[in-house]
Amino acid sequence: MTETTTERGLSAPRWLVVLGALGLSLVAVAFSYGGLPGWLAVVPAGYLAFAAPGVIAGLSVGPHLRGVALLLMTVALSLVTVVLAGVLLDLLSIRVTGRAIALMDLGLQLVIVAGVAGWKLRVAAPGYWAEPIDLTIGHRFTGIAGWWPRGVIAGLSVLVLIGSVVIAVRGQHRQPGVTFSTLQIGKGDPALTGELAMHPLQRANVTLELDTQADVRTAEVSATVDSVAGPVVELHSLSTGQLVGTAQITAPARVGRFQVVLSTPNPTYVASPQITDPATVTGPEAEQVDSAPLLQLVIWVNVT
Amino acid sequence: MTALSLIAREREGELPEVTAPRRRINLNLGLWLTVWAVVLVAISYHRSAEGASRSGYYALFWLGFLPPMLYLAARLLWPRLGPWRLTETLILAVLTWFPKFLRNPYGALYHDEYAHVAAVNDIGTSGGLYTRNPLISIIGQYPGLHVLTWALQQLTGLSVWSAGELLTGVTHLVGVVAVFVIGRTLFGSERAGGVMAFVYFANPNALYFDNQFAYESVGIVLLLGCIALTILATAATGRATRALLTVTACLTAAGCIMTHHLSTLFLFVLVSLITATVLVAGRANVAPWVAVWCSTVLFSALWLSSAARATVSYLSPYAWPAIQQLFHSAAGSGKSRQLFTGSVSPTYERIASYIVPLILAGLTAYAALTYWRVKAQWRQYPVHVGLAIFGLLYFPAAVFTFSARGAEGAHRSWGFSYLGIALITAAVVCHPSRPALHRANPAFRLPPRVAGAARKTGMLLVVMTIVVGNVAAGLNDAYRFPGPYQYGSETRSMTPELISLAKEFRSHEGRAKVVTDRFTSLALALYGDAFTASPSASFPAWNLLTSAKNPSRELAFQLTNSNYHYLIIDSRMATLLPLVGIYFQRNEPFYGSSSVPFPAAALDRLNTVPWASKVMQTDHYSVYRLHLEVLPSP
Numbered sequence: 001m002t003e004t005t006t007e008r009g010l011s012a013p014r015w016l017v018v019l020g021a022l023g024l025s026l027v028a029v030a031f032s033y034g035g036l037p038g039w040l041a042v043v044p045a046g047y048l049a050f051a052a053p054g055v056i057a058g059l060s061v062g063p064h065l066r067g068v069a070l071l072l073m074t075v076a077l078s079l080v081t082v083v084l085a086g087v088l089l090d091l092l093s094i095r096v097t098g099r100a101i102a103l104m105d106l107g108l109q110l111v112i113v114a115g116v117a118g119w120k121l122r123v124a125a126p127g128y129w130a131e132p133i134d135l136t137i138g139h140r141f142t143g144i145a146g147w148w149p150r151g152v153i154a155g156l157s158v159l160v161l162i163g164s165v166v167i168a169v170r171g172q173h174r175q176p177g178v179t180f181s182t183l184q185i186g187k188g189d190p191a192l193t194g195e196l197a198m199h200p201l202q203r204a205n206v207t208l209e210l211d212t213q214a215d216v217r218t219a220e221v222s223a224t225v226d227s228v229a230g231p232v233v234e235l236h237s238l239s240t241g242q243l244v245g246t247a248q249i250t251a252p253a254r255v256g257r258f259q260v261v262l263s264t265p266n267p268t269y270v271a272s273p274q275i276t277d278p279a280t281v282t283g284p285e286a287e288q289v290d291s292a293p294l295l296q297l298v299i300w301v302n303v304t
Numbered sequence: 305m306t307a308l309s310l311i312a313r314e315r316e317g318e319l320p321e322v323t324a325p326r327r328r329i330n331l332n333l334g335l336w337l338t339v340w341a342v343v344l345v346a347i348s349y350h351r352s353a354e355g356a357s358r359s360g361y362y363a364l365f366w367l368g369f370l371p372p373m374l375y376l377a378a379r380l381l382w383p384r385l386g387p388w389r390l391t392e393t394l395i396l397a398v399l400t401w402f403p404k405f406l407r408n409p410y411g412a413l414y415h416d417e418y419a420h421v422a423a424v425n426d427i428g429t430s431g432g433l434y435t436r437n438p439l440i441s442i443i444g445q446y447p448g449l450h451v452l453t454w455a456l457q458q459l460t461g462l463s464v465w466s467a468g469e470l471l472t473g474v475t476h477l478v479g480v481v482a483v484f485v486i487g488r489t490l491f492g493s494e495r496a497g498g499v500m501a502f503v504y505f506a507n508p509n510a511l512y513f514d515n516q517f518a519y520e521s522v523g524i525v526l527l528l529g530c531i532a533l534t535i536l537a538t539a540a541t542g543r544a545t546r547a548l549l550t551v552t553a554c555l556t557a558a559g560c561i562m563t564h565h566l567s568t569l570f571l572f573v574l575v576s577l578i579t580a581t582v583l584v585a586g587r588a589n590v591a592p593w594v595a596v597w598c599s600t601v602l603f604s605a606l607w608l609s610s611a612a613r614a615t616v617s618y619l620s621p622y623a624w625p626a627i628q629q630l631f632h633s634a635a636g637s638g639k640s641r642q643l644f645t646g647s648v649s650p651t652y653e654r655i656a657s658y659i660v661p662l663i664l665a666g667l668t669a670y671a672a673l674t675y676w677r678v679k680a681q682w683r684q685y686p687v688h689v690g691l692a693i694f695g696l697l698y699f700p701a702a703v704f705t706f707s708a709r710g711a712e713g714a715h716r717s718w719g720f721s722y723l724g725i726a727l728i729t730a731a732v733v734c735h736p737s738r739p740a741l742h743r744a745n746p747a748f749r750l751p752p753r754v755a756g757a758a759r760k761t762g763m764l765l766v767v768m769t770i771v772v773g774n775v776a777a778g779l780n781d782a783y784r785f786p787g788p789y790q791y792g793s794e795t796r797s798m799t800p801e802l803i804s805l806a807k808e809f810r811s812h813e814g815r816a817k818v819v820t821d822r823f824t825s826l827a828l829a830l831y832g833d834a835f836t837a838s839p840s841a842s843f844p845a846w847n848l849l850t851s852a853k854n855p856s857r858e859l860a861f862q863l864t865n866s867n868y869h870y871l872i873i874d875s876r877m878a879t880l881l882p883l884v885g886i887y888f889q890r891n892e893p894f895y896g897s898s899s900v901p902f903p904a905a906a907l908d909r910l911n912t913v914p915w916a917s918k919v920m921q922t923d924h925y926s927v928y929r930l931h932l933e934v935l936p937s938p
Binding site: 076077081083105 | 335394398427434447448454456457460462478482488526529532544547549556558562
């Protein structure tokens with residue numbers, strides 16, 4: 001490892017360089033809103049995940065490291081801050097999304113800068129943030145001199161980039177060969193087959209068991225089979241997290257829709273409903289509207 | 305003057321025999337050999353997938369992979385060929401990464417990969433961490449890999465698999481750089497750094513196992529990064545630089561702890577060993593090691609007592625039974641494990657893998673003899689001593705490969721202990737008096753040119769044996785090469801039929817809980833979003849298939865109470881033994897059985913029993929809905 005002084009070349013004040021490096025992290029956040037191909041978003045996302053916090057730390061502390069030591073410090077610190085960001089989000093009960101991780105990571109970068117600023121204030125280093133930083137710092141990561149070795153590194157980098165593009169493209173388009181020709185729905189389980197055991201206008205009980213982690217405060221259940229509404233009894237929330245209840249419906253002689261609406265302030269997750277009355281239901285499907293204030297389960301009932 | 309300081313002087317050009325004018329070697333050769341390797345290895349995979357003869361595709365693989373490895377070895381063994389630089393390090397990183405990448409570039413294939421992809425998907429489903437995974441119960445408690453992959457996937461829009469491959473590729477490169485930095489800093493020689501990187505990445509797990517999409521791949525790299533950063537901090541002269549490196553090393557240790565349990569264990573052992581030797585030696589600059597040790601202990605205690613409480617109970621069943629088995633084998637009262645049982649790898653690979661431990665034992669003995677003369681000066685090199693002692697763990701671990709319970713742990717430990725083996729090798733290879741010792745051998749009075757050529761050929765043969773033997777000792781044929789369907793193989797049992805069944809099952813049942821065999825559960829967990837059961841002695845779900853009687857009331861209660869409403873069977877269970885010897889879990893009563901424990905009649909009766917009804921069927925798979933509530937309660 002070598003301690004170096006500022007080298008000749010294009011330079012800018014430290015505060016501006018650090019601000020610029022922080023700003024680059026925001027590009028990944030901006031790109032996460034979509035609209036750009038994945039391979040293009042790889043560059044800012046890669047910067048955020050593999051470089052940004054390390055670059056911030058390196059720039060803030062000073063230009064002391066170079067070569068593979070700098071590379072190692074940069075990537076290691078950056079990987080760890082991403083993991084820390086995820087863990088912190090979970091600890092704060094914030095949904096762990098890519099954008100949230102990126103923003104939390106940015107927050108950790110600010111903590112690094114603040115830590116260094118505090119330390120520099122303590123050791124009374126006036127003018128530290130105004131010191132010029134050499135902007136031609138690319139070679140410091142490789143620690144190599146000469147055009148030919150740098151060319152090799154650049155070539156390999158391009159190869160890696162092309163490789164990632166290929167991975168991205170092939171990975172997105174190549175799906176496992178799925179053939180349904182051999183698949184058949186077996187007879188015997190009324191919950192999955194199309195068997196009808198109800199006669200038109202017959203009343204039947206449908207028992208609902210909804211395995212849910214949602215914080216259900218109130219549950220309003222209504223049943224509509226086609227245009228005919230039927231009375232429905234209440235759902236009970238069990239301590240196991242299950243909701244159970246019984247709905248009475250009157251089946252018309254046509255296909256209808258059975259709707260359950262759960263009112264919950266925090267609709268997080270609802271597993272597939274298990275409808276245990278074998279006589280009434282064919283191919284139940286649940287549609288979940290996750291972001292709406294109401295959690296809506298729509299259960300299809302084919303009645304013939 | 306010590307031998308290690310001689311190495312540093314060699315680097316600085318004070319030793320004439322090493323600093324003779326260097327012949328320039330064309331860098332293109334390394335790159336072209338790498339391209340050659342990629343092409344040949346790809347062809348060998350293609351041939352094996354077509355069912356070509358084994359000897360043919362194995363030969364193609366080695367014909368492609370060995371030349372660049374030998375080229376790199378030659379550059380290390382003959383320093384006059386030019387200095388080892390970052391370029392060679394990058395070539396080594398690419399060489400030791402691409403065989404696994406080419407093995408399954410499009411999606412999960414290894415057992416753990418299914419579990420980890422499902423764990424990443426779980427973050428998206430639940431919005432939080434620590435979700436219990438059906439395939440490997442503990443991985444949710446170590447979310448480092450999953451958070452990193454999820455962040456990349458979300459920010460780039462790539463698939464989870466592509467994001468994971470990008471991540472493991474980058475971390476692999478960082479791992480190579482970290483080992484290079486360790487060697488370069490400890491010995492003050494880039495050549496020593498190269499030797500350490502080369503030897504470490506010739507370990508049995510390096511080529512395939514540690515490049516899979518699993519938490520171990522990232523955990524090991526964070527361990528290596530932590531050690532390298534601490535060594536750099538110790539060597540740093542500036543106060544600010546030392547502080548930055550020490551803090552980063554401490555954070556990297558925390559990252560390792562949040563990512564992988566075994567890496568945490570080995571990090572603790574390694575850091576403890578080095579810190580102890582540094583303290584006993586009374587060297588200056590002990591602060592970074594003490595800080596990293598304190599961080600490791602603190603973060604481990606915090607993590608294990610809060611997020612990862614199940615770690616001890618998860619790992620302990622492997623440790624004590626393995627020791628018991630070894631004792632029984634030694635006493636002649638137990639059956640020891642036979643190496644390469646059922647293996648189809650070529651004879652030369654197996655022979656090489658048996659020779660490798662002997663070579664390493666010889667190297668270690670040689671290093672001990674060489675440095676014994678200067679043992680009084682060990683206090684100047686406490687980190688070297690600590691790492692070397694850590695490397696000695698390789699040898700007892702090799703003994704555990706003869707224990708059925710301990711073999712897996714032994715295999716995994718090599719990925720860590722080889723760091724010490726690499727250091728020992730670097731100390732031997734880069735020892736400045738080595739050529740003189742060879743020349744002084746009176747047994748061979750050959751002309752210098754012939755003796756030199758013989759010595760070089762011998763060294764390359766040793767390198768070749770280590771590379772071939774270690775790859776063979778790592779993973780079996782089904783993991784290394786694609787091929788036709790094989791029942792009971794985790795890598796060759798995934799078929800379009802099974803994937804379509806899993807997807808169709810999901811479309812009907814969502815995240816249902818299912819009892820099924822180990823191989824079907826991989827597809828069900830990933831493509832079917834199902835939570836598959838993990839049968840055990842206290843939860844013998846396999847009794848649904850083995851017994852002609854109804855399931856016991858206790859089992860029926862367990863299944864009903866835990867909402868296991870589906871049973872999926874593969875009809876081939878009735879006729880074939882699994883390649884890996886396991887139908888469900890390693891602790892199943894019929895593990896390693898030589899006869900099929902599920903007769904066709906036992907499977908057929910499921911069509912008539914009142915507590916199960918078939919709801920789906922494909923050519924080989926049947927899905928039953930369980931109605932165990934019809935059985936009397938316990």
